[in-house]
Amino acid sequence: xxxxxxxxxxxxxxxxxSMTLQCAQDMNHNSMYWxxxxxxxxxxxxxxxxxxxxxxxxxxxxxxxxxxxNKREFSLRLESAAPSQTSVYFCASSPMGRNxxxxxxxxxxxxxLSIL
Amino acid sequence: xxxxxQSPQNLTAQEGxxxxxxxxxxVGISALHWLQQHPGGGIVSLFMLSxxxxxxxxxxxxxxxxxxxxxxxxxxxHPRDSAVYICAVxxxxxxxxxxxxxxxxxxxxxxx
Numbered sequence: 001x002x003x004x005x006x007x008x009x010x011x012x013x014x015x016x017x018s019m020t021l022q023c024a025q026d027m028n029h030n031s032m033y034w035x036x037x038x039x040x041x042x043x044x045x046x047x048x049x050x051x052x053x054x055x056x057x058x059x060x061x062x063x064x065x066x067x068x069x070n071k072r073e074f075s076l077r078l079e080s081a082a083p084s085q086t087s088v089y090f091c092a093s094s095p096m097g098r099n100x101x102x103x104x105x106x107x108x109x110x111x112x113l114s115i116l
Numbered sequence: 117x118x119x120x121x122q123s124p125q126n127l128t129a130q131e132g133x134x135x136x137x138x139x140x141x142x143v144g145i146s147a148l149h150w151l152q153q154h155p156g157g158g159i160v161s162l163f164m165l166s167x168x169x170x171x172x173x174x175x176x177x178x179x180x181x182x183x184x185x186x187x188x189x190x191x192x193x194h195p196r197d198s199a200v201y202i203c204a205v206x207x208x209x210x211x212x213x214x215x216x217x218x219x220x221x222x223x224x225x226x227x228x
Contacts, residue, residue, distance in 0.1 A: 042219060045217075
């Protein structure tokens with residue numbers, strides 16, 4: 001049972017380069033999330049998707065775009081990477097949706113991204 | 117915006133001690149989560165509460181909705197409990213999932 005799978009696990013980019021972080025879950029969850037974790041700041045929500053075909057901005061969406069490709073996959077794109085986007089990125093999923101009460105979130109192992 | 121405060125930020129204790137980590141938040145919530153993050157970086161959900169108390173093994177989580185406060189307790193602590201413990205809150209709007217708001221975490225070290 002893979003749970004939430006993120007790729008890549010590590011990446012180094014130069015300022016201005018673009019890349020896409022991939023996330024897939026095999027638990028048939030409705031909701032998916034992207035968070036970033038920075039020292040002293042804790043985890044912060046970038047974007048989320050409450051269901052297939054919908055996405056919404058979180059607390060820190062600037063500089064990012066997302067795609068909910070299907071129910072399983074939720075990708076995060078950096079169009080023009082900046083050093084301020086150096087962080088650890090976590091994808092998570094939850095069964096939560098219109099017909100579910102609050103449910104725990106399941107996290108991927110994270111992607112460590114450095115922007116030089 | 118919900119503000120989530122955890123205390124202490126850092127805690128070092130001896131094996132066997134009873135551990136308490138506190139979490140307070142500023143706005144009414146639908147649920148509160150306690151998460152554990154090990155040095156390798158992975159995040160695991162320990163508890164999700166909307167009221168009362170939950171117990172799993174040596175871990176106990178309580179929440180007081182009126183006081184907007186939750187505690188995580190570890191009984192008979194062990195070095196393998198060393199990790200960062202993160203409190204997070206959630207507001208369920210009924211239209212879907214709005215994501216979690218996190219505290220900054222409590223870094224716990226249990227010495228043998």
